[in-house]
Amino acid sequence: MPLHKSGEDYLEAILVLQKKKGMVRSADVARHMDVSKPSVCHAVATLKKGGFLLMDGDHFLHLTDLGREVAEDTYEKHLFFTEILVAAGVDPVTAERDACRIEHVVSKETFERLKATRKLSGKAVISSDES
Missing domain, CATH: 1.10.60.10 (Iron dependent repressor, metal binding and dimerisation domain)
Known part of the structure; x- marks a missing residue:
């Protein structure tokens, strides 16, 4: 699945936040990127579907190996x-x-x-x- 610029931006933001905070939720990404929570929700769903991202039971975001790369x-x-x-x-x-x-x-x-x-x-x- 090809990634668009916005997908790369979300993955980059998650990486940066993980380096700073350790654990990252969608709300953290929304604040960091200054976008709405629904925008992050849509991006997270797309990135999960593409195999770039996982979300655990506590709603923390985790980059897959592909997403981290x-x-x-x-x-x-x-x-x-x-x-x-x-x-x-x-x-x-x-x-x-x-x-x-x-x-x-x-x-x-x-x-x-x-x-x-x-x-x-x-x-x-x-x-x-x-x-």
Whole structure:
């Protein structure tokens, strides 16, 4: 099942919240993303159906292996592009917003080449494991 930008955003938000809080519920995601609870409910149902997410009996959200892979890839891109844009002098708020758009459209090949180029130039690259 192909994921849309919004699905990647929800998975990324769940990953970020899990890193901060440990356990995450739909209401936490709604607050974090500034969206309505019904929007989160719809997204959760879609992500569960696609095999990206599980919900336990206490309504806590858990990324599946597939969901975690997508979330970590998306988050890594987000951090990478935010860092590059800020280093280029872009206002951090704008950099964050732009990175959120770029992370969804850049191909895997392009991203891997950009990371390799950045490493060769000796610049630090933030990985999703470091945050």
